[in-house]
Amino acid sequence: MRVTVSVAIAGASGYAGGEIARLVLAHPDLSLGALTAHSNAGESVAAHQPHLAAHPAIVGRRFDATSAPALAGHDVVFLALPHGASGAVAAALAEVDPDVLVLDVGADHRLVDPQAWRDYYHSEHAGTWTYGMPELLHAGERTASAQRALLADTRRVAVPGCNVTAVTLALQPGVAAGLVASDDVVAVLAVGYSGAGKAPKTHLLASEAHGAAVPYGVGGTHRHNPEIVQNLQVAGAQQVRLSFTPVLVPMSRGILATVTAPVAEGTTAAQLRDAWATAYDDEPFVHLPPEGQQPTSASVVGANTVLVQVALDERAGRAVITCALDNLVKGTAGAAVQSLNLALGLPETAGLPLLGVAP
Incomplete structure (x- = not known):
């Protein structure tokens, strides 16, 4: 007999919260419970997530205010809150419902080093949770098993950053195999x-974004820097020197990363x-296209799939790796549901779309 797992989502009015809700509604073992928000509390769920409006579990729903009592009593709680906000909610929830599985899609619990948190987020560290990237290689591994074992034995999961996922999955096989140097990584x-x-x-308005590519977090200031470094060190890097520059481009979702290293x-x-x-080759969601075929962000829209290609630039003496993923699925909500599946002993692929939407 199939047992349905009840799920609450804090921050359900945002992009990440809405994407988690979409995946939960399609999951064969999950049922959608409380949907909470902060400034949008009391407002219609359908008004903020119109793509979900026709589902019976959404019709007539309004957001509750985010609080530990509103989230308690569920089997699983997702925290889709702004950076710096998850720690307090998680602590309050632990007091009223200590056994609940909590997955934080914000940054509060990703970093191991409290000083790195203070340097980039300018507040006190909330603590470190099990890292929600099942494919993360540990030093000496050629395939991921240690991270999955950790996720299968936890009640607290820190879901990775979307850019971090792209860079990590792009580069880690070369680091773990000792084929690329991590002291001169450019992403x-x-x-x-x-x-x-x-x-x-203002800079996110359509009139500003249409037809424009805009770099941000330039010069090592982006908050995903220490998380990328942390992951490469887990994969076996002794020294990491990283130049990481994200660029906003006029598409609604997706990431295409180009990563090079000697x-x-x-x-x-x-x-x-x-x-x-x-x-x-044995990963359900990470795929290596045929040699010479480059990933495109359009190929993975709506899917939990990642496409990674590697080439050798002989003249430069560098590996060139390209990686495409959907920032809201594998970059956020999909990674969270994938980690949930492992933590609850469900099939890892349950409820997760493998196929993108094209054209």
């Missing part, structure tokens, strides 16, 4: 505007491809 990412959140800001002397293109194939 430039084209990012859809939903990655900037739903808050109304290769070890004598490394061949065949060796690089073998390392990436070894890491990802």
